[in-house]
Amino acid sequence: MVRIKDIAEKAGVSTGTVDRVLHERGRVAEDVRQKVLEIAKELNYQPNLLARTLVNNRTYDIAALIPDPAQDDYWQAPQTGIEKAAAELTQYGVRVTQFIFDPLNANSFKEQAAEVRARQPIAILVAPIFYRESLAYFKQWKEAGIPFALFNTHIPDYEPLIYIGQDSYQSGYLAAKLLQYGHPEGGTFLVVHIDVDLANSSHLINKEQGFYDYFHQHSAGKMFKIVQADLGNSTSEAFQDQLDKLLLQNPEVKGIFVTNSKAHTVAQYLQTKGISQIRLIGYDLMEKNLEFLNKGTIDFLINQNPKGQGYWGIYGLADQLVFKKKTNPIKYLPLDIITKENLHYYIEADL
Amino acid sequence: MVRIKDIAEKAGVSTGTVDRVLHERGRVAEDVRQKVLEIAKELNYQPNLLARTLVNNRTYDIAALIPDPAQDDYWQAPQTGIEKAAAELTQYGVRVTQFIFDPLNANSFKEQAAEVRARQPIAILVAPIFYRESLAYFKQWKEAGIPFALFNTHIPDYEPLIYIGQDSYQSGYLAAKLLQYGHPEGGTFLVVHIDVDLANSSHLINKEQGFYDYFHQHSAGKMFKIVQADLGNSTSEAFQDQLDKLLLQNPEVKGIFVTNSKAHTVAQYLQTKGISQIRLIGYDLMEKNLEFLNKGTIDFLINQNPKGQGYWGIYGLADQLVFKKKTNPIKYLPLDIITKENLHYYIEADL
DNA sequence: TTGTACGCGTTATCAG
DNA sequence: CTGATAACGCGTACAA
Numbered sequence: 173m174v175r176i177k178d179i180a181e182k183a184g185v186s187t188g189t190v191d192r193v194l195h196e197r198g199r200v201a202e203d204v205r206q207k208v209l210e211i212a213k214e215l216n217y218q219p220n221l222l223a224r225t226l227v228n229n230r231t232y233d234i235a236a237l238i239p240d241p242a243q244d245d246y247w248q249a250p251q252t253g254i255e256k257a258a259a260e261l262t263q264y265g266v267r268v269t270q271f272i273f274d275p276l277n278a279n280s281f282k283e284q285a286a287e288v289r290a291r292q293p294i295a296i297l298v299a300p301i302f303y304r305e306s307l308a309y310f311k312q313w314k315e316a317g318i319p320f321a322l323f324n325t326h327i328p329d330y331e332p333l334i335y336i337g338q339d340s341y342q343s344g345y346l347a348a349k350l351l352q353y354g355h356p357e358g359g360t361f362l363v364v365h366i367d368v369d370l371a372n373s374s375h376l377i378n379k380e381q382g383f384y385d386y387f388h389q390h391s392a393g394k395m396f397k398i399v400q401a402d403l404g405n406s407t408s409e410a411f412q413d414q415l416d417k418l419l420l421q422n423p424e425v426k427g428i429f430v431t432n433s434k435a436h437t438v439a440q441y442l443q444t445k446g447i448s449q450i451r452l453i454g455y456d457l458m459e460k461n462l463e464f465l466n467k468g469t470i471d472f473l474i475n476q477n478p479k480g481q482g483y484w485g486i487y488g489l490a491d492q493l494v495f496k497k498k499t500n501p502i503k504y505l506p507l508d509i510i511t512k513e514n515l516h517y518y519i520e521a522d523l
Numbered sequence: 524m525v526r527i528k529d530i531a532e533k534a535g536v537s538t539g540t541v542d543r544v545l546h547e548r549g550r551v552a553e554d555v556r557q558k559v560l561e562i563a564k565e566l567n568y569q570p571n572l573l574a575r576t577l578v579n580n581r582t583y584d585i586a587a588l589i590p591d592p593a594q595d596d597y598w599q600a601p602q603t604g605i606e607k608a609a610a611e612l613t614q615y616g617v618r619v620t621q622f623i624f625d626p627l628n629a630n631s632f633k634e635q636a637a638e639v640r641a642r643q644p645i646a647i648l649v650a651p652i653f654y655r656e657s658l659a660y661f662k663q664w665k666e667a668g669i670p671f672a673l674f675n676t677h678i679p680d681y682e683p684l685i686y687i688g689q690d691s692y693q694s695g696y697l698a699a700k701l702l703q704y705g706h707p708e709g710g711t712f713l714v715v716h717i718d719v720d721l722a723n724s725s726h727l728i729n730k731e732q733g734f735y736d737y738f739h740q741h742s743a744g745k746m747f748k749i750v751q752a753d754l755g756n757s758t759s760e761a762f763q764d765q766l767d768k769l770l771l772q773n774p775e776v777k778g779i780f781v782t783n784s785k786a787h788t789v790a791q792y793l794q795t796k797g798i799s800q801i802r803l804i805g806y807d808l809m810e811k812n813l814e815f816l817n818k819g820t821i822d823f824l825i826n827q828n829p830k831g832q833g834y835w836g837i838y839g840l841a842d843q844l845v846f847k848k849k850t851n852p853i854k855y856l857p858l859d860i861i862t863k864e865n866l867h868y869y870i871e872a873d874l
Numbered sequence: 875t876t877g878t879a880c881g882c883g884t885t886a887t888c889a890g
Numbered sequence: 891c892t893g894a895t896a897a898c899g900c901g902t903a904c905a906a
Contacts, residue, residue, distance in 0.1 A: 173614075175899060186877045191901065199875060221614060222573045223899035226882050263524075263572060339868075346864040353822070354704050386864075471704070506868035509860040513697040513737075517690075517857035526883060537893045542885065550891055574883035577898050 174215045182215070183208050194219075221495065231265045232494050234486060235293040237284055239275035239301060245458050246433045246478065247275065250299065250323065253482025253523070261490050268486060269293070278302045285309045289316070295493055296320040297485045300327050303372050321489050323481040325375050334488045336481050336503045340375040343474050343507050344382030344431070347453045350472050350509070351427040352387065354451055358394035359426035361387070362418065365402045366434040379431045397422075406437040415441050427451035435473070439464035457510060457518060465512055475508035480523045525566045533566070534559050545570075572846065582616045583845050585837060586644040588635055590626035590652060596809050597784045597829065598626065601650065601674065604833025604874070612841050619837060620644070629653045636660045640667070646844055647671040648836045651678050654723050672840050674832040676726050685839045687832050687854045691726040694825050694858050695733030695782070698804045701823050701860070702778040703738065705802050709745035710777035712738070713769065716753045717785040730782045748773075757788040766792050778802035786824070790815035808861060808869060816863055826859035831874045 176194075180187045185204055192198040193208040194217075200208075241248040251270070258268035271288050274280035281302050288296060289312065296313060300306035300322055310330035313320050321334040328335075344363075351361055363380050370376060380400065387396045399422055403414050415438070419425060428450060430438055435454020442450060443464070452470045454461060456478065464470040484503060491497045510518055527545075531538045536555055543549040544559040551559075592599040602621070609619035622639050625631035632653050639647060640663065647664060651657035651673055661681035664671050672685040679686075695714075702712055714731050721727060731751065738747045750773055754765050766789070770776060779801060781789055786805020793801060794815070804823045805812060815821040835854055842848040861869055 173899090176901095177899080187900085188877055188902085189875085192876085195901085197902095201875065204875090218614075220577075220899050222577050223882085224901080226571075226573045226577060226884095227899085227901050229882060263569075342864065346862070349862060349864045354707075356705075504868055504871075506859070506872060507865040508857070509862070509865065511697070511700060511860070513693065513700045514858040514860065517855055520855075521857060524883090527885095528883075538884085539886090539893055539895095540891085543892085546885090552891065555892090571883050574898090575885075577883080577900095578885050580898060 173220070174217045175220070176217075179208060179211050179215060179217060182211050225264050229265060231267050232295075232490070233291065233293040234266060234268045234489055235271060235288045235291060235296045236268055236482075236486070237271045237273065237281075237288055237296060237298040238482075239299060240272045244275050244433075245460070246456055247299075249457075249478035250482035250485075253479035253484075254297070254486050255482075256479075257483045257486035257490070261486070261494075264490070264494055266486075266490050266494060275301060278305045281305055282309075289313075293318065295333070295489045297482075297489060298322060299324040301325055301373075303327060303374060319489070319493070321485050323485045324476075324478075325373075327374075332501075333492065334485070334499070334501055334503065336485045336488060337505065338476050338507060339504050340378035341382040343455075343476075344379035344384075344429070345386045346382075346507050346509070347379075347429045347472075347474060348383045348386030349390075350453055351429065351451055352390060352396070354471070355426045356394070358391075358396055360397040360399065360422050360424045362422070362425055362428045363398065363400045364428055364430050364438065365400075366430060366432060366437060367404055367406050368402075368432065370402050376431045383429055406434055411437065412441060412444075425450055427453070430454040432456075433458055433461065435470055436460035436464055439467075439469040443467070443469055457515070462515065462519075465510070465515060468512065471511065473510040475510050475518055477505045477508065477523070480505055483523055524571065525568045526571070527568075530559060530562050530566060530568060533562050576615050580616060582618050583646075583841070584642065584644040585617060585619045585840055586622055586639045586642060586647045587619055587833075587837070588622045588624065588632075588639055588647060588649040589833075590650060591623045595626050595784075596811070597807055598650075600829035601833035601836075604830035604835075605648070605837050606833075607830075608834045608837035608841075612837070612845075615841070615845055617837075617841050617845060626652060629656045632656055633660075640664075644669065646684070646840045648833075648840060649673060650675040652676055652724070654678060654725055670840070670844070672836050674836045675827075675829075676724075678725075683852075684843065685836070685850070685852055685854065687836045687839060688856060689827050689858060690855050691729035692733040694806075694827075695730035695735075695780070696737045697733075697858050697860070698730075698780045698823075698825060699734045699737030700741075701804055702780065702802055703741060703747070705822070706777045707745070709742075709747055711748040711750060711773050711775045713773070713776055713779045714749065714751045715779055715781050715789065716751075717781060717783060717788060718755055718757050719753075719783065721753050727782045734780055750776075757785055762788065763792060763795075776801055778804070781805040783807075784809055784812065786821055787811035787815055790818075790820040794818070794820055808866070813866065813870075816861070816866060819863065822862065824861040826861050826869055828856045828859065828874070831856055834874055 176187050176190050180190045190208050192200050193205050236254050239247040241251050271284040273284040282305055314330050319333040322332045323336040326335045363383050365376055387398055401418055405411055428438055433456035453472045455474050457475055461473055465473055488499055491499050527538050527541050531541045541559050543551050544556050587605050590598040592602050622635040624635040633656055665681050670684040673683045674687040677686045714734050716727055738749055752769055756762055784807035803821045806825050808826055812824055839850055842850050
């Protein structure tokens, strides 16, 4: 391994001078500068990250602004990922503080976002599930010079440093493929949004669009009919009535695509009604979904790797800000296709 | 962060003594020993890995005994993974030497395996694709006290330190599920082995077994007929004849499962013959396979994450031997289901 | 503009 | 049995 000292000796200067050249701090005579740079390249000098970090014992404060897992199970996994990354990075002086908001309450988001600012972190990781309310804070952070990373939902308006998550459009496209593969002869398929403010959730609209487009591009002479539905109150009695009506109006439904993690509510309905021939595709490996995946009521789940989103979100920020690595500003995680038969490996996966 | 120095001060001893207690080297008075251990626990002391590695500037030699990518494209990816891990680990003093053998020639394997031993590495990573020939070397290494890790193919006989790869049985099971999902009405399905010495390839037999078992467990009153075939010489003219005969004998074939990375040879055949209604499932994201996946001739590929196998293989050894971490002796990588629509994310994935 | 010396946390050596 | 001290490679304050 080549050290600063080696370069210094070869150039006939001291380590201090080499350091100044390499970090562009302090004034150095131009000819020495050139010579040092040349030798560094020639010897292919690679700084020793360990020693660098060891001496640089400052702490880096990162804020994570995330929804409360207690309100919606889905957010458990990102939190776990964030905490895993945090644990691995403590030895490098990275400290992660969580700011938890209620995913059903935009005001709660605003409150927590305000608190983040007060703490003056060097960076922020946020799941911007409230499109409208997020924009003002992005602007603030941008002006304050605090870089931020987005996960789960991409909002490009204020150029986040990093986005970690899925390509929503493509995942809808994939869902369509899986349903069509199982029913090449044609039929009626439903796209269902459950318990969401659709107008404020651009990523769900993208999923729907991808779903439509696949069928439009691949009908191949067969009749494929796509019906959209926006359902609410999945925990109430009225939910069953909504589905009853939907299936009455579309008696020949072959498959249903649920655009978020609530596929289990439809599965519960199908099971209660004793309907087994309708294929069902949803998102996310949550306990309730897995139960129906294992029973066969849900055929496929598309995994958003939520744990990985949290993990790479924090790690990506650290890579850029602490280790000064250049990383890709957009990291699309794979669209994992999960069925009963390969589920087990994804659950136990480290990331 | 709690340092050795902190413990030393609190215990009224020197750092040297604390070090001796923590590493169980040298003699220390029993009462001081207890006191130091107690304080260390109380303060939740975590050694600073950076500093430890910095001072410990010995080099760790790891040997990688792998098939030649020039002979079979499949092995390109594991090599890339190995080299990636090697690059990341050089700063920790890890040096990886590759020993390349011809995957079609067991003698070449034996030659390289013999050379490995001469180099006296601290550990060995090997893809033991020759079952019979591998055993003798495992025994030698075991006796010499050199730990080894297996990837791609699991051979538990001599207890490798780590196995990284797939659950072959389960991947066959999954392939069956995918074919059956597309044809719930029943039909004939082929399991095809191509260009292999089947008797010496236990993992392929496991895949076949999983494939059978799925259909046996899920026939649900429908008629599913499974036919096995062992084909060779995929590059010759005779290959077409073998497939011709097979399809003549089984005119109602609905799907074909190729147990290794050679699905493209069957795809080429189907394309040439103008057959489009037969579903095809294979393994591995190699250039030739991808071409037919994108055309739709191949419906699904099961990804073995070969790059990840190489990467985690080296990293796993380093984790245990260099960083002294405890890691799981078996790391089953996910059975990724790849189709044209989600392919792109797996190709660009870092691992 | 340049060189020197100290400190980061840990390990190893040597003297007591 | 124990304590002091040098060294790993780098960054930085301070002296020249």
